[in-house]
Amino acid sequence: MKERLEGLRIEALQELQHVETPQQLNDLRVKYLGKKGALTEILRGMGGLSAEERPVIGQVANDVRAAIETVIEEKQEAFQQAETNNRLLAETIDVTLPGKQLPTGSVHPLNKVAQEIEDVFIGLGYTIAEGPEVEEDYYNFEALNLPKNHPARDMQDSFYVTDDILMRTHTSPVQVRTMKAMNGETPVKVICPGKVYRRDDDDATHSFQFNQIEGLVIGKNIRMSDLKGTLLQFVQQMFGAQAQIRLRPSFFPFTEPSAEVDVTCVQCGGHGCRMCKHTGWLEILGCGMVHPRVLEMGGYDPEEVSGFAFGMGVERIALLKYGIDDIRHFYTNDLRFLSQFARM
Numbered sequence: 515m516k517e518r519l520e521g522l523r524i525e526a527l528q529e530l531q532h533v534e535t536p537q538q539l540n541d542l543r544v545k546y547l548g549k550k551g552a553l554t555e556i557l558r559g560m561g562g563l564s565a566e567e568r569p570v571i572g573q574v575a576n577d578v579r580a581a582i583e584t585v586i587e588e589k590q591e592a593f594q595q596a597e598t599n600n601r602l603l604a605e606t607i608d609v610t611l612p613g614k615q616l617p618t619g620s621v622h623p624l625n626k627v628a629q630e631i632e633d634v635f636i637g638l639g640y641t642i643a644e645g646p647e648v649e650e651d652y653y654n655f656e657a658l659n660l661p662k663n664h665p666a667r668d669m670q671d672s673f674y675v676t677d678d679i680l681m682r683t684h685t686s687p688v689q690v691r692t693m694k695a696m697n698g699e700t701p702v703k704v705i706c707p708g709k710v711y712r713r714d715d716d717d718a719t720h721s722f723q724f725n726q727i728e729g730l731v732i733g734k735n736i737r738m739s740d741l742k743g744t745l746l747q748f749v750q751q752m753f754g755a756q757a758q759i760r761l762r763p764s765f766f767p768f769t770e771p772s773a774e775v776d777v778t779c780v781q782c783g784g785h786g787c788r789m790c791k792h793t794g795w796l797e798i799l800g801c802g803m804v805h806p807r808v809l810e811m812g813g814y815d816p817e818e819v820s821g822f823a824f825g826m827g828v829e830r831i832a833l834l835k836y837g838i839d840d841i842r843h844f845y846t847n848d849l850r851f852l853s854q855f856a857r858m
């Protein structure tokens with residue numbers, strides 16, 4: 515029996531030398547050490563051994579089993595190692611390959627220009643005031659010296675929710691709300707950005723909805739020269755140090771005197787071209803000294819304080835600044851248009 519066991523050891527170890535796959539290894543384990551394997555087969559004859567022989571043969575059988583098991587374990591480990599190596603090789607990352615390009619958005623040109631305008635005035639010490647887009651007739655017109663049936667209301671026809679509630683036609687109502695909230699205190703120094711609505715043509719330069727930024731300053735001895743200096747500052751920061759302004763007399767019910775402001779043509783620098791209709795100037799905003807009646811309705815004594823106000827369309831500033839030919843580009847979300855502003 516001992517010889518049979520030793521023979522089994524030699525045969526098993528030899529066969530194990532030639533194993534090439536984990537499957538083959540498993541087959542051999544079953545063949546030699548399995549419940550119906552060769553070793554079990556031999557040990558079944560143990561019953562016929564004498565009491566002295568039994569432990570001796572038992573020892574040999576254990577040695578043989580241990581020897582075979584050791585080799586099987588070694589082989590198994592070698593297979594696992596090889597598999598790990600192969601996986602590592604297959605999963606090698608080439609860090610020099612170009613990465614995936616993720617599309618990134620950009621700030622909308624209108625928001626960008628609005629932010630630039632706001633930054634200029636914040637730099638001049640203004641704060642930002644906001645108000646409702648659905649507004650009361652009182653704030654939008656009445657308190658701005660535009661009583662019911664005033665003909666100047668025609669310039670700003672709007673969308674009415676009721677007889678007394680409308681989509682605001684300008685952000686001037688925010689200025690009224692600011693004055694009232696200040697309870698007669700000075701100084702007032704705010705800009706009011708936001709969407710406004712008008713019953714208007716939809717064409718290359720008009721839209722029923724657009725964005726405005728208006729400004730209001732109230733204090734002691736505020737003069738027209740303060741207004742002019744402020745606007746020159748603003749224009750030179752927006753359009754460059756060479757930009758100049760000129761004021762033309764105009765009319766607004768809420769300011770007196772009132773003016774229309776032009777900036778040196780951004781295209782020709784003032785020499786005259788098609789863009790400025792050969793005048794050298796481009797109109798950019800309206801302004802004036804706050805009307806005494808508006809000050810009064812806002813809770814101020816026009817004998818004590820004075821103020822100036824101005825209002826501009828963000829779209830118009832953006833059209834001029836970037837040489838855009840149609841206001842509708844701002845609203846159609848065409849990426850060919852929008853992506854041009856991504857790196858500016």
Ligand code: PHE
Pocket residue numbers: 683684685686728766769800801802823824825826
């Ligand atoms: N509110 C005026 C408009 O929308 C603009 C403006 C504001 C004019 C302040 C003068 C002073 O047309």
